[in-house]
Amino acid sequence: MSTPEGPRRVRVTSPRTSAARRPIMPTGTREIDEQTRLGQVYMQSLIQSQLRLTLAVIGSVVLVLGSIPMLFWLVPPTRTLSVxxxxxxxxxxxxxxxxxxxxAARIYVRNAERIETEFTEFVGRQ
Structure with a gap:
């Protein structure tokens, strides 16, 4: 007894399967995730930017609010003035x-979000 043979199976592949694959370029996020030296530099840069912003906002608020007692001390009539x-x-x-x-809080939040957005875009491009 002979069985009729059906159509023969053919394997279809992409013509590029034998081509050399492009090397995967490390991204900034991968550098950060793997805690490489470059990833540490990225994170230190972000932290330093946030620290600078924090110190600038706190310094401004302390300067403005700290000048109020100076106003009362240097201009005595302000102590008794009524509004x-x-x-x-x-x-x-x-x-x-x-x-x-x-x-001050609004300025801080807006600038902190801008710093984080710029950092995310920069790291994503790497």
């Missing part, structure tokens, strides 16, 4: 301090 029936020191310390802190 809308409230003493000026109360107005400054009880009301005007909060917008200064809020603006």
């Amino acid at each position: 809308l029936g409230l003493p000026l020191p109360w107005v400054i310390l009880g009301i005007l301090v909060y917008p200064v802190v809020y603006v």
